[in-house]
Amino acid sequence: MSTWTTKFRSPAVILTIAAAVAASLPAQAQEKQRASRQENVGVATGLTVGAVAGGPIGAVVGAAAGALLGDRYHRQKVKNETLAKDLNESNTEKGRLVRDVKGLHSSLIDSQLEREKLTETYQSTRDLETDVSFRTADSDLSADGFMKLQKMGGLAKTLPGAKVRIAGFADPRGPADFNKALAERRAETVAAALIEAGVSQDRLIIESHGEEGSTSRDGDLDGYAFERRVSVRIEHVDESKVASAK
Secondary structure: OOHHHHHHOOHHHHHHHHHHHHHOHHHHHHHOOOOOHHHHHHHHHHHHHHHHHHHHHHHHHHHHHHHHHHHHHHHHHHHHHHHHHHHHHHHHHHHHHHHHHHHHHHHHHHHHHHHHHHHHHHHHOOOOOEEEEOOOOOOOOOHHHHHHHHHHHHHHHOOOOEEEEEEEOOOOOOOHHHHHHHHHHHHHHHHHHHHHOOOOHHHEEEEEOOOOOOOOOOOOHHHHHHHOEEEEEEEEOOOOEEEOOO
């Protein structure tokens, strides 16, 4: 073996070459932005092994091979980390979708139950009727009567296929024509209150019966009080059923 080769393979020479090649790493880093830790380790390892095994040429080849392997390892690691992150996000999204589907299913069940409850309430009140009372010879609503009609109007608005029948009455005192006109004014007052509550006028059926159907004895003031009234009835036209609120 020549003296030059022996000197080259001495530890001092090897370290010198290693330092020279390592100094070239910043230039390489500018091209790839920042070199990965795995790539730098590969370069140093390849440089050292190559220098020991093959002299200056081996050092260069070893460094290049080490850099290539280190870079490949780094890229594979980044790829694996990205895949793992995507998988985790996919599982998170899947979990969110499952929760959303469960929430929609629960909302659908709640809506069905609410609809069944409303239907049951409607059926249970279909045979009731509300009356609004008036003072003698008067057609003005009391506060209690007005609140009762507001509730009736709210119920009627939820039943688009229904009509509201308003029938006015009067006690038998006084002339029949006067009582019929009084009963009509009372019915019109009730109709105005229902319209104010949101019921459209074309759904109202207004009737005036005056003193017709009175069963009170002469001088029966308590009986007269029950006959000074307007009866309000919600009639479901499609099913010929009636719903009322009291």
